[in-house]
Amino acid sequence: MMKKFFFKIALLFLIVFVILSFLGESLTKMNPYSKFVSEFESSIKEGTNYDILFYGSSKSFCSFNPRIFEEFLDLNSFNLGSDAQRLETTELVLKNTLKKQIPKLLVIEINELSAKPIENKKILSFQFRCYDAFSFDKNKLIQSFNQISFEELPNLYIKAIRNHKGWKTLSKNKNDDKSNNIYLEEDYKGYVGLQLTIKNPERYDSFFERKLDRNKYDSIDLPHEDVNAITNILNICSQYNIKPLFVTSPSIRELSMEKHLQFSNKLNLFLENKGLDYLDLNFHVKEIGLSSNDYRDVTHLNNLGANKVSEYLSKWIYQKYNIGKLKTFISPKEYIQNGSFEKNNFQINYSLTNDLIISRVDYIKIKPRKMALIIGLETKEGVTDLNKYRMMYHALPNNIFLNKLSKTSIKKNRKFEIWDFKPTIQVINGKKYIIHVVDSQIEKLKTISLGLYSSKGYRGLLSSKLVFDFK
């Protein structure tokens, strides 16, 4: 009878387990990290080779944009950072990704919280989402036993238990929140670039004026949890014979905290003693050209800030490790000074108003996703500014870039961009120019339409429209 009872109980639990496995999927919300990991894994299957892999927390996937590394260094990279990814979780991600492919460089984003014990359910659930992205195997089992407390293991492995509250949002669980995020500017190879700026950015301006000096902060030992976690990561790296680069992505919070700077110093000394590189970008905010407008909150960069950081890091990596081919881009000033502007264009001499004549027009790509419009100008004597005008600037992209139109244009069903701006005169080598830089993924233009209207508001153009066809 006892055997029969135990058999029935085991059978009941087996049935329950099977039902819960199916139920768990419906109750669980869409996991964007799983999507990134499967994108990474399928790209490897298709034969893609990665030169750099990024790991770490949200500070990693909000700071390191693989597109910038492609454009500046011609390097293929992927960002495997996930929300609040602790170093112990990074171990799992490393083991699972390195066994598939060994890149030239590993960039591990590290901050003061990276090795801290998991302090609340929210942080824990972020680790779970990261674990969910990888299939069940020995590595996952061992890592979970090392990292996750015993009573939380059912939550990790039985999604129906962990996400049991998902019944309340059953119809929305599989929705991709990204598609509704109006701030999402870029979503590329694990990188998530949101373009919104921190509230009252001027409040934080003083932090960017601080001069940070490593020697100022004491250098007592690194907390043991950091030492253990970093040692484990180094062990994995040595197993695959690859050196990691530890990077701290800049944040306003860290800039303002003595505690972080002390941590950074300790970490720097620890890694230096091991012959490893550590780059705390908080010490380089001026060189990068960051301001408080480049942050979306006190911890994370926005898309603009991330692109600046990625550009800086790509050049730093090139200088330090000599990997990739550094591409250089010409600035509008250089383009004018070296005579290219004069050579590449026909003289137009079109009179926009009585006091303004356009002599030449051209556009150049000055950086990835940055395009400059250059207008050669002749003015009547006495004209020093163009404050009373606003310039109409409509750009029709080359057909292959039609899918790169801005969200606003796509939404309004427009096939061209409206980049109107307030013109200012710049004098280079004694000649007058209007230079205007726009952020866009469009790299080639088919047609540009220019015109002037009153700065007080549009009441028709002050002259007829000037259209340039670049075919």
Place this chain on the structure above:
Amino acid sequence: MLFNSFDFAVFFPLFFALYWFFSKNLTIRNLFLLIASYLFYGWWNWRFLFLIIFSSFLDYYIGLLIYKESSQKRKKIFLSISLIFNLGFLFYFKYFNFFIETFVEAFSLFGTRLNVETLNIVLPVGISFYTFQTLSYTIDIYREQLKPTKNIISFFSFVSFFPQLVAGPIERASHLLPQFSKIYKFNYENAKSGFFLILYGLFKKMVIADRLALYVNEVYADPTSYNGLATIVATVFFAIQIYCDFSAYSDIAIGIARSMGFDLMKNFNTPYFSSSVTEFWRRWHISLSTWFRDYIFIPLGGSRKKEFRVYLNLFVVFLISGLWHGASMNFVIWGSLHGIIIVLEKYNKKQKILTIRSTTKALGVIKKFYIFIIVCFAWVFFRADSFGTSVDVISNIFSFKTDNFIEGLLNKVIDDKDLKVAFIVVLTLFFVESLQQKRVLYDVLKKKSMILRWSLYLVLILAIVVFGIYGDYDESKFIYFQF
């Protein structure tokens, strides 16, 4: 270790398998049971174990001394030692701060502010329950109603028997202790019905009680922010919450014990279907009510004394019952309210002032509903954190308006999906409780086909997993643990 925790989910299957492995040898089985019970209890705080071990030692030896002693005077001294130590611990851990604070407040009425500091005392889990259980042992021996056991392991296992250690039922030594001297063979039906009780208990606790708690906690945290309807719903929900919470613990305890071959007393018998408050107390927390009857009410003279003295005895019993539940003035008020109503019911029964002879079904339902309202009213004092909050809740209830009914009900207290589920499970409970008035749920179920039974088991398990309140909600411990 909580019954609704992952720790227990790991502990119990291991325990259950090993228990039946050791079941053939009485000493080994009881020793194993003792170790498991200490592990279960020590999981909260291992320091609490010292207290229970000391109490067990004390009562074991005092039981033997009382039994051996022929002098009534010396017997009384030994019994007094047991009472002083056991009640002393209870007083120190549970009531010391309450009495100090009350004393200071009472003095302040005379214009003197005493500067007496309270202590930072951690209340050992279930101290009220096991203290009463061990006291019943020494008192019964003193009354020569029970012979002491000579088997120290059996006695220690009896005191610390983990299924009912921290929240009852409060067992009498005469009922439970002899069961530690028997070897049990695995009984398929007992195991099945025991496991069903565990499952049903978990459903009541995790799906009903803890879900209703979401609404109750919100409203009672700040009753002035909610309207009359929300406050009424919260109070009714609390009545159901505390019933499901406490009866669930008893069901799980009885179920675990039954699956091991032990029999624990019934602690609840559909109390909200009572036609009087006196009947309510015959159906609610039966093990405590009968304990008070046998060890307080009867020693005070019971019903044999003069009329006024009987009323006074009844009132005192309920006053103590209030204090047993918690060291605060609100529990005293709650106990007193029940005491007063029971005295009035007894007085009315004797004097026949208000007697309705009609026995129609409709009248019976009205009567039960009326008693439910009275009980709910008293629960306000039980649930509210302070007397001030109770006043706020009551004044809110009386400011109830019928306009904007649905908005008033929702009132942004909890997620409306949670509220819908709450109403569905409350209706389900009402249906099951109605059924249980005449029949035992498991007896009804075992006559049904296997498919139906297994479907019900699956529905219960899945309902617990999906609709249960657990995980990130940390207020899901059993309410009666604090007593």
